[in-house]
Amino acid sequence: MSRPMPAGQSAASLAAPAPLPEAVTLAATEWFVRLQAAPHDDANADTNDTHAAWQRWHDADPRHALAWQRLVDFGAHLRTIPPLVAHNTLVRANANQGRRRVLGLIAVAGVTGAVWSASDSNTVRAWRADLSTGVGERRTVQLADGTVLALNTDSAVDMHFSQDVRRLRLVRGEIAITTGADADHGHRPFFVDTAQGSLQALGTRFAVRQHDESAAVAVQEGAVRVVPANATDAAVILTAGQGATFDATALRSRFDDVGVANAAAAWTQGMLVVHAMPLGAFLAELGRYRRGHLGCAPEIANLPMSGIYPVDDTDRVLDMLSRALPVDVQRYTRWFVRVQPGGNGSATTRRVIGGDRTHT
Structure with a gap:
């Protein structure tokens, strides 16, 4: 998808010597997903409202326009995609039609130096697979x-x-x-x-x-x-x-x-079963079931987790997590969540989320 720059502006004129703030690049990413997911119908009122809201965000700050232009440039070439904010937004209507519709390959320049080649990755093969899930x-x-x-x-x-x-x-x-x-x-x-x-x-x-x-x-x-x-x-x-x-x-x-x-097969029943799993590893597992970035501060990454957790409502698990452990769940956008040290709970007594007893 391509959107015009405001009159009289260009990516070159907006260039800045310092990297863009992370909040700006993440906001651009979220707008990209929202616009791609909107119905492609100029007569649709919701679509028009979304486009108008995007335009207001775009024009509100030159950094917004620069972040958007970088994202569009990367999306157009589809050569290198930073994995931190790359979201698999392949939406499948059914087994036959689904692989034709890609709602977004998100790429924002400057967020991370790690890149991968789309042509060399399993992503392309996954799109072409006989059966797949998002x-x-x-x-x-x-x-x-x-x-x-x-x-x-x-x-x-x-x-x-x-x-x-x-x-x-x-x-x-x-x-x-x-x-x-x-x-x-x-x-x-x-x-x-x-x-x-x-x-x-x-x-x-x-x-x-x-x-x-x-x-x-x-x-x-x-x-x-x-x-x-x-x-x-x-x-x-x-x-x-x-x-x-x-x-x-x-x-x-x-x-x-x-x-x-x-x-190992509890996910077939919608459950994630863990025993003494470090919090960092637990969040990595939970993050498989949601789009975006779910991170963990290194100071709390080794807190042990045990219990049974529903994978179909990851936001609920995160909300309960902040009440059961001495951590805070910080949501920067719906696509970027980080678990930080916090004052709730106890470092020696941790209630099992989804379980029926307390571990000490």
């Missing part, structure tokens, strides 16, 4: 062979079913699978491929998550054969209650605990 969305489908496939937030899967094999490729995110019997097709073997290796289901229910440098599997029923991509002779069979993290060369860690295995 941020905060969960989806369950039944495949033709009777397999039940659940996709967690911001996930994407490709499918390849032939006469001889059933194969899924986890492009991004996390899935849970209950394999179907496939009796009508001779019980074809069922595989899930990740970037680090392949999993073969042996009549089972299991969850798989794709991380940046590794993949993780947790088995709830049956068994799964794990084969790292570069170490086919190091295959391992995991049974119910077991799980592992692996890279392309070997298993890096494993567990044997039914509770841990079941907790």
